[in-house]
Amino acid sequence: MRRQYPFHLIEPKWQTFWDKQQTFRAFNPGDELPATHPFAQRHQLNGKVDAAQLPQKFYILDMFPYPSGTGLHVGHPEGYTATDILARYRRADGFNVLHPIGWDSFGLPAEQYAVRTGQHPRKTTDENIANFTKQIKSLGFSYDWSRELATTDPGYFKWTQWIFLKIYNSWFNPKTNKAEPIETLEYPAQLQSASGVSPEDLETQRRTYRDSKRLAYVSEAPVWWCEQLGTVLANEEVVDGKSEVGGFPVTRKPMRQWMLRITAFAEKLLADLNTIDWSDSLKEMQRNWIGRSEGASVEFQIQGSKFKVEVFTTRPDTLFGATYMVLSPEHKLVNEITTPEQKDAVEQYKQAATNKSDLERTELAKDKTGVFTGAYAINPVNGEKIPIWIADYVLASYGTGAIMAVPGHDTRDFEFAQKFSLPIIQVVQPPEGKDWQGYTDDGVSVNSASAEISLNGLPTAEAKNKISAWLEQKGLGKKTINFKLRDWLFSRQRYWGEPFPIIWKRDSNGHLYHEALPESELPLMPPSLTDYKPTASGEPPLARAKEWVALPDGSVRETNTMPQWAGSCWYYLRYIDNKNETAFVGKEAESYWMGARESLKFPVSSLGLEPTSNLKPQTSNSKVHPGVDLYVGGTEHAVLHLLYARFWHKVLFDLGYVSTPEPFFKLVNQGLILGEDGQKMSKSRGNVVNPDDILKEFGADAFRLYEMFMGPLEMTKPWNTNGVAGVYKFLGRVWRLFVDEKSETEFEQAETTSSDSNELLKLIQLHAGIREVEPTKEQLKTLHACIKKVTEDLEAMRFNTAISAMMMFINESLTWETKPVSVLRAFLQLLAPFAPHLSEELWARLDSQFGTGSSSLSYAAWPGYNSDYLIEDTLEIPVQVNGKLRDVIQVSADASQADIEAMAKASEKVKPFLEGKTIKKVIVVPKKLVNIAVA
RNA sequence: GCCGGUGUGGCGAAAUGGCAGACGCACAGGACUUAAAAUCCUGGGACCUUAAAAAGUCGUGUCGGUUCGAGUCCGACCACCGGCACCA
Known part of the structure; x- marks a missing residue:
């Protein structure tokens, strides 16, 4: 594809600029702010500032990358681009943004390489980090590189x-x-x-x-x-x-x-x-993993023995239906209670169980196995004698490693009882039309009475309460909560x-x-x-x-x-204060970056186009307790990293080292990016897309834009390189909105003979149609509609629709003969978070020709929108008859409902559908639609 | 089996209960060009009818419901993706 604009010169230029200026350096309370730094200028700060003087914080975090030898794939930058866009947006919005990156650099591959070659893992690790850094930097992310860290650094792992x-x-x-x-x-x-x-x-x-x-x-x-x-x-x-x-x-x-x-x-x-504020599915995964279940523990006396067996059950209401008991093969009491006649069989079964891997145990799960121990337990509720078996469907690691089996109302017990011909009795009455055998849901207790207690006629929940209270009173059991979570x-x-x-x-x-x-x-x-x-x-x-x-x-x-x-359990804390040699994180810095922030209020106020420097973000009075304000990464860490990190954080919180009980307030999972064939990307399928190739052909801005344009961040979606060409063309149109065509031709010719990129870029002139004039009403409408949509979409992380709004702006503005500087500046601010290199370049060109309003695009105040500009003089109102569209009428914006109704009925296209019918009802939705219901 | 998510043109997708398919890709036609590329303009769900159009009918996984009006809300089901799975 022909090059749309000289991104190959623009992108390195601005990456170098940002590096030199340290544009994205985030300042801690107590830091010395250089007066020349754009952040200091935006907020009119100078010298040493404390937390109260700094603007509100916003901590945007990417999941910790492992620097592998294979480098980035297109999945990595998806989340990174999303967070970068938001980081840039929040900076413009007036926040002090912490947006760091570092390396989860301990790990197996470097060690395996060391085993094979004898090369120290540190060497491999350092090389991989260098490679990742280069790749990530080429994407123009606004990380504060002064906070970079690596878990393999002694200064880090000391802590x-x-x-x-x-x-x-x-x-x-x-x-x-x-x-x-x-x-x-x-x-x-x-x-x-x-x-x-x-x-x-x-x-x-x-x-x-x-x-x-x-x-x-x-x-x-x-x-x-x-x-x-x-x-x-x-x-x-x-x-x-x-x-x-x-x-x-x-x-x-x-x-x-x-x-x-x-x-x-x-x-x-x-x-x-x-x-x-995490997704339901992720919370659910953690809940499942933690696996809390409420029930009761009940003690069963072994007949003719001093031993007791404790079982855990979530259904104490079915105690009368317990017809046998099962211990896991590993249970402590198995040897104690097994009768001499059964000893060989039990021993053999135990041996077989240990030899089975867990995989085999679960794979063979369909077919239940077990052995009778010869011993009997006494059901405490009715004194019945029930046989005790061992079976590997009972896990040693959960509950007490023993169960009371209620085959009438538990699927597993039912299967087992059928196989070994154990008695099955009904103690729960299901709703009409359902078979009681194997019915496991709630119902009404039946056949559950002894001389001392009766549950008969009670719904399951009440029966549970009654029997639990009775057991507790008798000292036979108590309410218990069990977790699946293991240490x-x-x-x-x-x-x-x-x-x-x-x-x-x-x-x-x-x-x-x-x-x-x-x-x-x-x-x-x-x-x-x-x-x-x-x-x-x-x-x-x-x-x-x-x-x-x-x-x-x-x-x-x-x-x-x-x-x-x-290392990944606490890295987000070290970013806050990565050079601290006396503490893992300084107290003041920690409470500033992790502490409560004012909740965001939306929508932003209508501020017109005037710069809003010094304006603190619009806030309400309520405070939220966020820790990290936004954390973006893949679902693969749902129960590992995210559970472990929460655990460490809670320990540190209890011990008084951090200020919030939770580390990550809002968490968003980016969706998986599939290959062009709709399959998971993998080397073996040969459908892996290398970001380096995309960057070379289309540039970082187009790459970033495409990653966001593909669809909603959280969805799984297939890669399509043609789609990159689409957003690339859009950036070309932005470029052509700003630059003079003739000068670009000269630039292209000069490029064949010169390689001095600064000199070359100087050849390019701004478009002659760009002038310092008052925008027309139409132009303001186009712009402010775009500001509104992009702002709202950024707040809601709907990047794809924000981009389409900007495309609409460009499609419209390319038809303008005169392009007011103020409108173009505001548009560049909207584009900047998405395509920062191109935006900076065009922003600088406007500055050099028309004088500067602001030193730095990255900290220029986010434009507000004025809804007055969005009001239409005439509205197009669809007219429906019985919910079917029949006409669209032009109505002046101040027309009354009665006027609109009259006009709708008068429409030539509508009339035929009303003839000979009775109008039952007319619905006029102001500014939206008319629906005439007829019979 | 249980939990969560998703089903909309050829494709990626968009739509506070109010004109389904914005925006983009691919495609087709046109302009520019000696030509091509690039660029610019135009078209496009299906069906029916027609020389062409207009008009009309149908259409958001399936079936039903609520509503003046449903992609959107409710109920039942189907398919795909992800997670968990003998957790008592």
């Missing part, structure tokens, strides 16, 4: 380790419902004084107790082990029994691991979803991650215990290695560094490292 220590040194106090320093933990009575035990033993016991309460603790429980990756994985990283990364098989393996007690925050993580497995057997600031020691009794490194020893650097593989004995790679591991006093370092999620 990741520091936060870990805060978590390690905290416990969750159920009384205050908060994380608190471990020092506030009270010991139980028997550990209060050293009566009867030596001081050493007391301290050992206290330490054990303390360690069992910490938010970071060591567990020996079975974990997901991935042989191919050579590491353990968190629950969230295992998908369908395979590793999320690479799709390798995983197995359960008991190992000593670090866990973070995220379950303590389950209730808050769930409840606080109601305080943030977060936080250690990995890798090299390229943050080392734990933890050392292991032995006390005088020979007990191994862990201890935090002092803060003064942070950052704890990883050792240098020549071989990055795990050791032959399966220890993490760090164990190879014998000198690093062994400390002079005989203690040894922890050799696990943190998972990649650690």
Whole structure:
């Protein structure tokens, strides 16, 4: 395609300009503002300013990119473009905008490359970051690059380790419902004084107790082990029994691991979803993952034994229908209660269950299996003797690992009971016409009475309440809330991650215990290695560094490292104050950028075209508590990063380090961009679009515009390079609205002989039709309609329709003979967030010819619209008969309803449809339409 | 199975309950050109009728409802996409 305008000269020119001027540097309270900076000039600030003097903040964040070796694909810049447009818009709107970028640079690929080649992962990482930076910069995003950070930077991970220590040194106090320093933990009575035990033993016991309460603790429980990756994985990283990364098989393996007690925050993580502005689907995913369910725990006595089994049920109202009980094969009591006759069968079944991978367990789920233990439990509600089975459809990890089976009203129990011919009885009456067998919804209790209690005739909800109260009163059970959420497995057997600031020691009794490194020893650097593989004995790679591991006093370092999620749990806080050497974030900066802001009021007031510098954004009195004001990224982080980050943030909030309980107030997921064939982009399909190629042919502005023009941000949509040509042509039309055709021809000829881009650009002259004249009424109408639409669409993130509004403006304005400078300036302001390079270039040209009104387009006050200009003299009113369009009539704007009705009835096109009919009703919607209902 | 989202021209899409298809792509015709590209202008849902048009009928996944009026609201269903899935 022929080049529409010299973007290849314009774009680098303005990128360099922005870099030099530091145009997009965001200022913290206490920062020294250079008087020459356009932000200082816009807000008439100078020197050191405090938070009260600064305009309102707006924090716009992109999800943390992992700098992979393959570089950007077209999906990345979709969200980045959206946030950049809004960042630029908010700056023009008068906000102090924080819009940073950085690198989630720990991660597996660099380490795997190191394993293969011996090259230090840092080298690969640095190269990839350089490549990403170059690509991202070429798109003209208005990031404050002075705040760039990388998780692999010791200056950063020092604080990741520091936060870990805060978590390690905290416990969750159920009384205050908060994380608190471990020092506030009270010991139980028997550990209060050293009566009867030596001081050493007391301290050992206290330490054990303390360690069992910490938010970071060591567990020996079975974990997901991935042989191919050579590491353990968190629950969230295992998908369908395979590793999320690479799709390798995983197995359960008991190992000593670090866990973070995220379950303590389950209730808050769930409840606080109601305080943030996220999409329903995303909130729902988190709710499902947290998986709160209300029910009751009930104790069943084992017949002829001292043991009791506790079960969890959400349907205590069906207790009378429990005809058997099932323990998970891993349940503690299985060995205790199994009768000698059943021992072999049970042992065999248990063995088979452990050997099955979880994938097999779920895949074979259709066919229920199980074995009778020979033991019986007593149903506490009616004294019935019910058999106890073990079956792997009961999970050890959920609830108590045991259930009461109510085959009449639970699908799984029903299947199992049918297969093993166990009794099925009805205790819930479904609504008319539904079979009670396997009916699992609410109904009315039946067959549920004993000498002491009857639920018969009660609707499910009431029956639940009644039986729960009765159980509680009898000491047989109580209301219980269960969560699916498990604690977060936080250690990995890798090299390229943050080392734990933890050392292991032995006390005088020979007990191994862990201890935090002092803060003064942070950052704890990883050792240098020549071989990055795990050791032959399966220890993490760090164990190879014998000198690093062994400390002079005989203690040894922890050799696990943190998972990649650690760094991304708090990066948004470090952006606020990334150079701070004494704190992970400064208090004043944190409360300014993360604190409450005035809620936005919309629509913007009608201010005409006059510059509105110094005007603080229109606000209402209500304050919202946002944290990050807008966070944009993909859905793939729904339950990993977004849950983990919320958890860390809540710990930091409880400990008083941050000012909001939630990190991300508004979150928007950009939709997936598919290949031109409508399929997911992938190398193997060969449908991957490389942004570099698009930039080369169409330029960054056209690329940005197309990414937004494709459709609503949140939708999945296919890429179409022809579509880029469409918006590119639009930018060409903008260009031709402003420049003189003849001078452009000269420019093109000169370009064949010269390569001095500044000299070349000087050849281009503004269009002769551009003059400093009063705009006509029509021109003002066109402009203000555009301002209104673009402004409203930006507020609602409807970028695609904002662009079409600007296209309409251009289509219209190209027909003007005289183009008033004031109108063109306002249009460039609207275009600037979308196509900043072209806008800056044309803005500067207007300035140099007509004098400057403002030094910088980026901080020029956003134009308001005057609705007076939008009023039409005559309106086109559609006339319907029985809802069908019959005519469109011209009506003067001040015509009365009666006039309009009369004109509608008088219309020649309408008349035939009224003839011979009775008019039942005439609806006149002012300025909209007339509908005549006839019979 | 459960939860969430989406169904509108050849394609991407737009429409506070009020003229369905704005804006753009692709396409067709015309202007400019020796010619092509680029640019500029015009056209375009389907059907029916017609030499052409006008007029008319139908049309937003399907079926029904509310309403003067439904792409939009309500009910039932179908398809596709995403997530969860033996969670008691």
